Amino acid sequence: MDKKGQLLSISQVALILNVSEKTVRRHIQSGKLISKKIGGVHRINKSDLDHFLNPEKSFSLNDLKAEIDNSFPRENQEPDGPLVDKWSTHKSKIKLVNPANKRLIDIIVVGSGLAGGAASASLAELGYNVKTFCFQDSPRRAHSIAAQGGINAAKNYQGDGDSVYRLFYDTIKGGDYRSRESNVHRLAEVSANIIDQCVAQGVPFAREYGGLLDNRSFGGVLVSRTFYAKGQTGQQLLLGAYSAMSRQIGKGKIKMYSRHEMLDLVIVDGKARGIIARNLVTGEIQKHSAHAVVLGSGGYGNVFFLSTNAMGSNVTAAWKAHLKGAYMANPCFTQIHPTCIPVSGDHQSKLTLMSESLRNDGRIWVPKNMEDVLAIREGKLKPTEISAENRDYYLERRYPSFGNLVPRDVASRAAKERCDAGYGVNKTGEAVYLDFASAIERYGNEKAQVLNLDNLSKEEILSLGRKVIENKYGNLFQMYYKIVDDDPYFTPMQIYPAVHYTMGGLWVDYNLMSSIPGCYVAGEANFSDHGANRLGASALMQGLADGYFVLPYTIGDYLADDIRTGPISTETKEFDDALEDVKSKISKLMKIQGERSVDYFHRKLGKVMWNNVGMARNAEGLNTAITEIQKIRTEFYSNVRIPGESNELNPELEKALRVADFLELGELMAIDALNRSESCGGHFREESQTDEGEALRDDENFTYVAAWEYSGNPSKPKLNKENLEYKNIKLVQRSYK
Amino acid sequence: MNLTLKIWRQKNPNEKGKIVSYPVKDIDGDMSFLEMMDVLNVELIEKGENPVAFDHDCREGICGMCSMYINGEAHGPDRGVTTCQLHMRKFKDGDTIYIEPWRAKAFPIIKDLMVDRSAFDRVMNAGGFVSVNTSGNTIDANATPIPKEDADKAFEAATCIGCGACVASCKNASAMLFVSAKVSQLALLPQGKVEAKERVIKMVNTMDEEGFGNCTNTGACEVECPKGISLENIARMNREYLKAMILK
Amino acid sequence: MSKSALLKSSIAKKYWMALTGLFLCTFLIGHLIGNLQLIFMAGEEGRRAFNVYAYFMAHNPAIKILSYLTYFSILFHTIDGIMLTIKNKKSRPKGYAYNNAAANSSSSSRNMALLGSLILVFIVMHMANFWYKAKIDNSAPFPLHVYELELKQDGKKVRNDQTMYYFTHQPTLQPIPKNRKLVYRDTTNNITDLYIKGTNIKIAEGYKDLHSLVFAFFGQDKSKYGFPKNEQALYFTLFYIISMLVLSFHLWHGFASAFQSLGINHSSYNKLIKSSGKLFAVLIPLGFAIIPLMIFLNQI
Missing domain, CATH: 3.90.700.10 (Succinate dehydrogenase/fumarate reductase flavoprotein, catalytic domain)
Known part of the structure; x- marks a missing residue:
């Protein structure tokens, strides 16, 4: 057994700490020192002891409890009224921006996948000036393209009893009752429109011999509601969104910034007003301003190093927003896909x-x-x-x-x-x-x-x-x-x-706005619709729903107050400070010139994540993960080697910047997983299971969204709880038996 | 297996590049080609040298980002795969492998094996779409039945990943296969027929302006295309263009 | 559609290549059928038939239009081809250090410009050897083929018993009374027609003896007709055969390619186009190549 897993007795710990056994017991009782009872006696894991010794860096649930404020600091903006009418009522009450004024408003969209691409196209069609950023060489390469199986929609073309309600119900149940009812119902409502829209765009869905659309069925449901294009549905839908974008780029309504990566969010007077981006070809650090920023930057599955995500998929955009005040919600909800x-x-x-x-x-x-x-x-x-x-x-x-x-x-x-x-x-x-x-x-x-x-x-x-x-x-x-x-x-x-999708993400309200005013989050990057587990063929549905049909409406509500603002200047202290921050972070990384490649640290992080924050989690493993990740982070900042220069195309620097953020996110995921001591959906705590080994939810204590707030120290996040209310669905233990 | 790689190194668009030899050792047949490149790069980084820059992203053959000209063929010797899906089992111990970037005037080199394919985007911006707004108020998806055969053909054309292997393989650096795939997909569907004429003319004009060569029907593109896009699409585009020229 | 696009657009250029190419293919068929007379008809009869054919080809107004179309096609096919090639070369300013083009395309398809240029060289040589000599070159009178008039003693009786009319090979010419004397008369410097003395009644024509020109060119001694044996016949024969091989490669790709350029591609008839293209590419040049070869071999 290696040193990390070494178990110590109370007397050994007392010896090490040079205190009495009684003091050790007191620490255990207070929860500061974690111990296990094996055969009735306390045994302390060496790594837990390390934690205890290094409280500055370590995380303790008890610390957390002290900080929890029971009132959630943000309104979730959920409209009143019966569930089925919420979205239409909301749409009719929402503020609008007149077409002439839309021309005066700039919007930055980060990411060009289903959510970002669809949002860019729709916002540009509405008349806003859109700037879209993607790190790939073309918006068509976003990783939505790799989605294979299909997209759900409550069309009931097969006449097998499907309906908006059933799609809503299946999604809530599939998500193990950890998503917001109102958001999910809206998703189910607009799902049918997505199919109409995509067909109108020329997306070649599979058809039957009669010329009508074909469906297949997916996991966790009892109807056939999945539309598909062989095993390349994501590709076809993304290319549909890309073509809608192309049309607007051709018209000059979208300015496309390919091979650009967002490295910071700029906040002016408490509102998201722009981003700092790096031109990946020239290495130039640029300031871009807008009246609102939309993040459609995808999920963070690559924190595991090995995942089905693209090599470049990263959390950086979302993480930078988190560091600037956006809550990260349910980060531990990761989907491990069974067939890889x-x-x-x-x-x-x-x-x-x-x-x-x-x-x-x-x-x-x-x-x-x-x-x-x-x-x-x-x-x-x-x-x-x-x-x-x-x-x-x-x-x-x-x-x-x-x-x-x-x-x-x-x-x-x-x-x-x-x-x-x-x-x-x-x-x-x-x-x-x-x-x-x-x-x-x-x-x-x-x-x-x-x-x-x-x-x-x-x-x-x-x-x-x-x-x-x-x-x-x-x-x-x-x-x-x-x-x-x-x-x-x-x-x-x-x-x-294998790791496939992350249900967690930036917290958003009903309007898809994060806890930073003017910063919107769409698609996989937000947390909203899938709860603790996403059903198959629902990711495409959510990305497109957010981008095509939700965000274009809801963002107007916010921007209506901005029609007199005029262009946002980038020549302000806020932009300059953000720019300098990014530059100094880059030069700090470049100066390390250690011995190991970025991948070395990424792989190491991935292994810790997979072993401890993977398919099955327990308190001990999660605590280990927290310490290990901290160690890797320290080592990273002292021993990483980035060759080349920062003012040129430098893929290693790009990776380093991404991995640096994963090294912080990974810890938050472990903290979240540790906090959520129930099992639900993709989050399985070994401590919380039925006699048959099935996941056991704890609705009494955990029917909430864990929205983590950055405190200035990645190891000490603040937990905000948004309670989930189920008025239309009765919470029951999921059973697929 | 042990291999000798002969890789095109070019620091930036303005500097002259050259082929540089690198030995790599203990390569496993189950590795993908890009994983083999990763091995080389980690070695280079740890030796303090600059790693080889190359485009790659999804590594499952669908994003179209990877783009290497391997031993004289786009995406290497295997058929129906992108570079990321090419596996080292296709090579033998002791092989020498040439790795070069796509070569075309319309695809200027950015660095080493990376090229700028934004010309493809500009062709798409010229007309690779159906002009429909995303209002969600279109007609019901099943209101227009489409013969399965047409839908399947449109789908096959639509599977193009825009990697540029067709341009790279074509002795004329022609983009006809790429452009025709989109023209075909939309020309085959009733939704796309409405603006078919305008589309084909705009896309072809942009293609010409971007500096791609002419099609001389060698068929190299079809063979090297990782998605097997058929030459039939080029013929269809030729027809569509003729129609547009005569009827307009 | 602007008019310039008809010439400038890459796809329009390809239509022109295809249309002129296919037209030239039909020319090849006609040319071959005519030329095959050189070897399928022997002796004096063959000589006469060929020269008559040559005369017809040079004088028939419809054929004339076709021949101008042919010249135009050759020219256009060439110029268009050169323009395409220049643009294509420009499209890849720097080539690959290592290229395995054989893995994905046939060598003929990749070398159409080279093959075409060789064919152009051949056409120039070919025209210099025959067309120029027969049509343009005025330095010396072109030997004529004047064959014995086949005056039919028992031709149609038209007017009375005393008057016998001769009928020439050309039904369009007027019948001639038998007792008239016949003379040759030069009307221009090298065309000799046969007239009835003292009249303007033309009863026959003297043909340029292209047949003998060809036979002498490929090694047979036709001094008696004014064409001494070409001492370099071996080389010319080889040159012609090789040129036909080049043509064959050009057609091997070109024939089917023209259909593709015109948008004619459908799974139900692609095989037919491809196989007929290959058949065409083999048979036509083969037919052409046999002619000089047979003539050359027959001298020995």
Whole structure:
């Protein structure tokens, strides 16, 4: 056992601290020193002792409790009235800006994904002057493009009982009752519009032979409401938003700043009035002003280093807003997606998702018998050689009603449970099978029936079935084949959960405004709609809903007061100070010239996060994470090496700036996870589970949004609680059995 | 496996670049090409040298950011993949691998292997859209049935990731495959037909102005395209353009 | 659509390439069929047939229009091709240190400009060898092919028994009374027509003896007609054969490519276009190449 995990007795601790045992016990009782009871005696983890010794840096729940102020300092702006009327009432009461005045107002949008792109296009269409920033070389490359499976909408085209209410209900339930009712209902309401809008833009959704739109079903729901374009739905939707942006760029209504990264938010008189951005090509640090700033900068899954996010996805924009006063809400709510390609080795730089839609047709299993597992790992046995009765279809076994289509958090934990029990099927022991054999056979038979073909050999039927599968998931199968070099048409895929999405994010009110006036947050970057777990195909829906249909209305309410303000000058102290801050931060990093690359620290952080703030969390692990992250942060600022200059294109500097923010965010995530001692959605605290090992929510104590406020010290955030009220849905324990 | 990399190094757009050799050791076949580049870069950084700058982002073959000309082919020797999905198992121990940036007048080099592809954006800004406002008050999505065959073809054209491999592979540095993919997608759908004529003319004019070459139908683009965009789209654009010229 | 776009736009340029190219393909068919007479018809009959054909090609007004169209097409195809090539070269000012173009495209498709230039050289040579000599060169009278008039003793009786009329090979010419004397008369410096003495009644024409020119050029001794054997015939024969190989490569890509440029691409007939293109690219140049080869081989 390494030093970190070393357990000390009370007498040992007393010896180390040079105090009496009684004093040690008092510290334990007060909660300042964390201890575990093993067989009735106290044992103190070495790392907890370190915490205790270094209180400046460490986090204690008790400190926190003292700081909690029970009144939430912000209005969530939720309109009054019955749930179903809230949005329409709000829209009709909201202040408008007349078209002539819109021309006088500038808006900065950071990020060009579904939320940022859609918002940029819509705001420009309305007449505002929009400046859009993205770090990629083109707005079309935002990571929304990688979303595969589909987008939900309550269209009920299939006539299977779908409705706005059902989508609303499924989303709240899927999110394990940790999201705001009013926001989610609005999302469900506008969902249908999204599909109309996208079709009008020329997004080529999948269609049936009759020429009408096709649907598929996704995890956690009992209807088929997911619209899709093969396994590239995100791409098609993003390109739709991009084309809407292109139109406005062509008209000069959007000024596009590609290869620019936002490095700070500028606050003037308490309002967000601009950003500091770095031109990634020239290294120039620039001041940009606007009457409002919209952040659509995505999620922070890359804090885990290995995730399905793009290499460049980062938290910097959101984190800078947080440092300037925006609350970070529920940062510990991370979605671990159950079907990703397993890690193949230490060199791995990112993980690849295999769409959840595959669970429509794939069955997940591991061998029942340990001998088979071992034989497979040694290469002596092929999965196809294991008979059905020797396979453990554990999702179908544990959750007969939803089977392979349980929500993501449930599926991920179930995979982890099997692998932790030793049944993982690859060399690392961290993989389960996703098997299409029965679907191939079923589709083959159906197809043969349709084509009126009798007397087909088994192989011919299978080959018909493979064609059907190819039609549905061709690009995913090809992708799997290219990465793993194994053909999933003939042998089951190996999959394992991986970090995919972050439900947490900047706190926003009903109008999507953060706790900083004039700073709006849309899409994955905000926390609002998915609670503790996002349902499949809902991210695209939320990003577009925020960007196309919510923000363009709600931002007018704020900007209506700004029509006489005139252009915001960048020649002010606030802008100059922010600019200098950014410059000094960069030069500080450049001067370190240590021995390790940025990736070294990022990987190290990722490992700590995955091991302690991953799929299953406990107080001990979270405390370890907090200390470890602090250590990595210290080491980072003394030993990172950034080659090159700051006034040129410098990818290492870009990474360093992002990782620096992850190193602070990671700690906040652990603190949040530690604070939330219940299990809910993607956040699973081992201390809070049912006898069957399912997540156990604690509604009495945790039906709130944890909105963290930056205090000046990343290790000592202030907790604000926005209580969640459920007036239309009764809170029950989720069950997918 | 051990490899010799011959990489184009160029400090900035104005300086002259050159090919520099780098040995890399212990490369695993399961690594992606970019992970192999990461290994090289970490080595360079820790030696105090400047790492090789290259574009990359999603690393799952969909964002279109990665762009390397590997051993004389865009995205390397494998078919239907981007550089990030190219795996080292396609190479042998002892291989020498040439890695160069996309070469085209319209894609000026920024640094090392990074090029500026904003010309593609400008072509799109000229007409790569349907002029519909995002009011949410459009007609119901199912009000206009679209034959599945057309929808599928439009989808296939729409899968273009804008990586620029077509331009890089074309001996004329022509952008016809890229432009035609968008023209085709929208020309095939009733929503896009309304402004089809104007669109094709504007997009083609911008394409020409940006300095892309002419299409001589060598078909290299189709072969090297990681998404398998078909030459059929170029023919369709030629038709659309002809129609627009004659009927306007 | 501005008029300049008809010439300037990259796609319009491609239409012109395709249209002129396809027109030149039809020219090739006609030219080949005519030329095949050189080898498919033997002896004096062949000589006559070919010269008559050549005369027809030079004098028929419809053919004349076609021939101007051909010249225009060659010219336009060339100029357009050069413009395309210049723009294409400019589009990639710096090439790759290592390029594996063979992996994605055929060498003929990548070398159309080179192949085209070679073909242009060939066309110039070809025209200098034959067309120029027959049409432009006035330095010496061009030997004529004057064949024995095939005056049909038992031709159609028209007026009475005493008067026998001769019919020439050309039905358009008037019948001639038998007792008239025939003379040759030079009307211009090298065209000799056959007239009835003392009249303006033309009964036959003397043809430029292109047939003998060709045969002598490719190595046969036609001194008796005024065409001594070309001593460099071997090299010219080889040059022609190689040029046809070049043409073949040009067509190998060009034929199908023209359809693509015109937007004719559909899965149901692409195969047909591609295979007929390849067939065309092989058969037509092969047909052309056989002619000099056979003539050359026949001398030996």
